[in-house]
Amino acid sequence: MTRAGKKARPFVPTEIHVSAVTDQNGTLGILSIHTTDGMLNGALDRPAADAIVNAINAIRSKLDSDGSGI
Numbered sequence: 556m557t558r559a560g561k562k563a564r565p566f567v568p569t570e571i572h573v574s575a576v577t578d579q580n581g582t583l584g585i586l587s588i589h590t591t592d593g594m595l596n597g598a599l600d601r602p603a604a605d606a607i608v609n610a611i612n613a614i615r616s617k618l619d620s621d622g623s624g625i
Contacts, residue, residue, distance in 0.1 A: 570588070573587070584599040
């Protein structure tokens with residue numbers, strides 16, 4: 556990812572909030588991540604939430620196994 560033609564630095568999370576909304580179509584989880592560059596919000600159904608959990612588990616595995624911070 557690039558911003559203004561330069562390689563982008565990763566967003567650093569500073570706060571994370573979770574909530575849910577329900578309507579006639581069902582429930583969605585809301586993930587709000589405050590970062591050093593602004594707010595990132597996402598509405599997640601079950602498959603999307605599972606994908607994020609799997610991604611976080613992969614990151615944890617790398618952090619635990621090689622100590623390099625990825």
